[in-house]
Amino acid sequence: MAPPLRNDGRHGNGARTRGPSRRALLTGVSALGAAGALGAAGCSRVATAASSDGGDLLGRLRAQGVVRLGIAGEIPFGYIDRDGELTGEAPELAKAVFKRLGVDRVQPVPTEFGSLIPGLNSQQFDVVSAGMYINPERCEQVVFSDPDYQMLDAFVVRKGNPKGLHGYRDVVAKKARFATGTGYAEIQYAVEAGYKESDILIVPDQVAGLNAVEAGRVDVFAGTALTVREVVRKSRKAESTKPFAPLVKGKPHVDGGGFAFRSAETRLRDAFNVELRKMKKSGELFRILRPFGFTRAEMTDMTAKELCRG
Numbered sequence: 001m002a003p004p005l006r007n008d009g010r011h012g013n014g015a016r017t018r019g020p021s022r023r024a025l026l027t028g029v030s031a032l033g034a035a036g037a038l039g040a041a042g043c044s045r046v047a048t049a050a051s052s053d054g055g056d057l058l059g060r061l062r063a064q065g066v067v068r069l070g071i072a073g074e075i076p077f078g079y080i081d082r083d084g085e086l087t088g089e090a091p092e093l094a095k096a097v098f099k100r101l102g103v104d105r106v107q108p109v110p111t112e113f114g115s116l117i118p119g120l121n122s123q124q125f126d127v128v129s130a131g132m133y134i135n136p137e138r139c140e141q142v143v144f145s146d147p148d149y150q151m152l153d154a155f156v157v158r159k160g161n162p163k164g165l166h167g168y169r170d171v172v173a174k175k176a177r178f179a180t181g182t183g184y185a186e187i188q189y190a191v192e193a194g195y196k197e198s199d200i201l202i203v204p205d206q207v208a209g210l211n212a213v214e215a216g217r218v219d220v221f222a223g224t225a226l227t228v229r230e231v232v233r234k235s236r237k238a239e240s241t242k243p244f245a246p247l248v249k250g251k252p253h254v255d256g257g258g259f260a261f262r263s264a265e266t267r268l269r270d271a272f273n274v275e276l277r278k279m280k281k282s283g284e285l286f287r288i289l290r291p292f293g294f295t296r297a298e299m300t301d302m303t304a305k306e307l308c309r310g
Contacts, residue, residue: 178200
């Protein structure tokens with residue numbers, strides 16, 4: 001995947017995350033308070049997995065009838081909605097897959113994005129269900145399912161794209177004022193293209209990025225194609241560019257996001273992948289992800305093995 005990314009962003013994400021529901025953009029922020037209440041009940045440690053023969057977590061989850069999902073309160077990947085209910089592309093997919101695996105109930109454990117892998121490895125929850133980008137750095141710490149989606153980048157620019165910005169090299173060549181989100185992989189993509197990291201405006205999220213473009217403080221905000229196209233839907237001053245693959249080591253790079261499991265739990269990861277492949281083939285996966293803004297262009301046959309190689 002991308003060059004070593006910061007652990008505090010999906011986007012270290014992949015960015016890229018890094019949208020209103022990406023649609024109810026502000027819901028995810030206000031919902032974190034509700035998420036904290038739900039998470040409090042789920043903060044006790046789960047039993048340590050057996051370290052041999054692929055782990056025994058799947059059997060234990062079936063016996064107890066519930067799986068704890070680490071989420072990061074990020075729309076559309078995993079969050080608590082206005083009604084206090086767990087939703088998002090990853091939790092909804094988790095509900096479907098774990099039901100197939102004989103585990104009927106999911107329990108959210110909200111945390112910050114940068115705490116997801118540490119929380120998983122310290123048994124605070126059973127699986128990371130947050131649309132996490134799969135990259136070599138993370139693959140050294142956990143095992144991933146195959147990605148359930150792939151993602152290109154896109155820019156938020158002023159209407160008409162007056163500077164003609166279609167990729168990171170354009171940003172550098174035209175000396176555009178550039179912004180992206182905290183911990184986003186787009187930071188590294190811009191730096192690789194030649195943009196000075198100290199000149200990048202770092203903002204909290206895509207809403208702040210849109211505001212910066214609309215106010216003229218920057219010329220461009222970079223994020224995932226999904227979050228960018230969602231955040232500009234109602235804007236009168238800004239638009240999104242066409243999705244593009246950033247260059248990594250001179251080659252076009254596509255990110256993919258999936259579920260993370262403790263390294264010992266390969267049996268659970270493998271069982272999850274079996275059901276995920278069936279859902280990809282039947283079209284059920286797309287039906288689950290589509291309400292969260294995903295298109296067929298975000299469906300993928302990439303594997304975690306490919307993404308772990310970088």
